[in-house]
Amino acid sequence: MNDLALxxxxxxxxxxxxxxxxxxxxxxxxxxQAIASQRxxxxxVVNAAKLVKMRSDRLLRDSVTGADxxxxxxxxxxxxxxxxGQPLPGRVTGIDLFEGLLALANRKELSVYVxxxxxxxxxxxxxxxxxxxxxxxxxxxxxxxxxxxEAEQVATEISSVKPDMLFVGKSPxxxxxxxxxxxxxxxxxxxxxxxxxxxRIPLVDxxxx
Numbered sequence: 001m002n003d004l005a006l007x008x009x010x011x012x013x014x015x016x017x018x019x020x021x022x023x024x025x026x027x028x029x030x031x032x033q034a035i036a037s038q039r040x041x042x043x044x045v046v047n048a049a050k051l052v053k054m055r056s057d058r059l060l061r062d063s064v065t066g067a068d069x070x071x072x073x074x075x076x077x078x079x080x081x082x083x084x085g086q087p088l089p090g091r092v093t094g095i096d097l098f099e100g101l102l103a104l105a106n107r108k109e110l111s112v113y114v115x116x117x118x119x120x121x122x123x124x125x126x127x128x129x130x131x132x133x134x135x136x137x138x139x140x141x142x143x144x145x146x147x148x149x150e151a152e153q154v155a156t157e158i159s160s161v162k163p164d165m166l167f168v169g170k171s172p173x174x175x176x177x178x179x180x181x182x183x184x185x186x187x188x189x190x191x192x193x194x195x196x197x198x199x200r201i202p203l204v205d206x207x208x209x
Contacts, residue, residue: 006030006041006069012086014077015051019070021088027071028100035110035164042067045094047074071097101165102129105136112136113163115154117144139163 009030010021022030027043034041044067046054054061064070071092072078081088105112114129116122122143129136139161142154158166 009069012081012088014072014081014084014086014088017046017051017054017065017070019046019072019077019081019088022069022071022092023089024092024096024100027069027092027097028104030069031101031165032104032108035108041069043097044070045073045092045097046070046077047072048076048080051077098167101167102133102136105165106133107135109135109137110164111139111162112165112167113140113158113161114138115142115144115158115166115168119143 009026011018012021013019031041031043033039044064046064050060050064054064072081072088073091073093075091078088078091102112104110112129114122114126116125122141126138126141129138140157140163142157146154
């Protein structure tokens, strides 16, 4: 594993959002280093639709811009970066990053927690993880539908199982139906925990397909 400091990655300004000029392999390397050093790393993934949504959704904007590593998902963002004179090297799609990190978890026998959308999507996804990435340990799972009052309980559950990676998946089709508790739980899961293991959770925002 080649050492790659997060601070050495160039940052490009695209439509008011700071996006890291990083390749897929570099992104996975940064995650691997964070886990090895027990350092918290959060990842935000942006595409054109999300950039537009962020203008009116403050919680979404704060969630994305507050991430340690922000990557471009979608050619529209890449094209915009080039037109604006802030060229990004290429796409780092949520689904590709998701699979890349699962491959890492499979090789290193790391644990993952999956916070997905519907129960059916969650069950399908977890089955695929266990069949395709047997070395990855599924430490826990929860669907994305719960009240704001229940968010803290879900966050406590995530922290208690001490996953190496936390995957938060939400489909654009149902994104607006998720309440604020569902969207904020990923941050609460490490912000409100005193467990040192909570700082080992890279957060990604994959599109569940």
